[in-house]
Amino acid sequence: MKKYCGSCEASHEVVVSNDVREYKIKETNVSARITILKCAYCGNEIYDKANEIENDIILFDEYKKKNNLLTSREIIEIRQKYGLSQATFSKILGFGLKTITRYENGSIQDSTHDSFLRLLREENNFILLWTIKKHTLTESEISKIQSKFFKQDVPSIDYEFKEPCYNKPYVTITTNGGYGYDGH
């Protein structure tokens, strides 16, 4: 694999190593094994954006563990437990899409958001919140969630609909296939 080396100002082969590094994040010392890319020619570290993001997630997750906050991975797992996209999840949370994306990419969540996310791990709490926020979702978002949670437990359909009838004003069609006339 070749990458651009800023020191050599040229594209060179990359040496990949996994080193334990220590950092101080907001007064907390964290150490974690992260991926380091070095130029095979000059030995200097090579900056790579994707690698940097992955390392940040690892380091910030260490910080979160030490401070008793959900890790990015755990936040992603809560969202995935309900089969939601980040966009749908953010509507239900009311946090804003950018906020949830940042949390999943390593940013440290504030403790109110952390508590809120922990409560949502409980399915009953999720369903409660979903019921409240339902009106902010699209039809397809709603049916996706409904099919996940209410598939096995569809209540017996109890509605009736009315059609004009030949010599009676209306005929009532019930879902069990029976017919009945209004007023009977």
Ligand SMILES: [Zn+2]
């Ligand atoms: Zn180099």
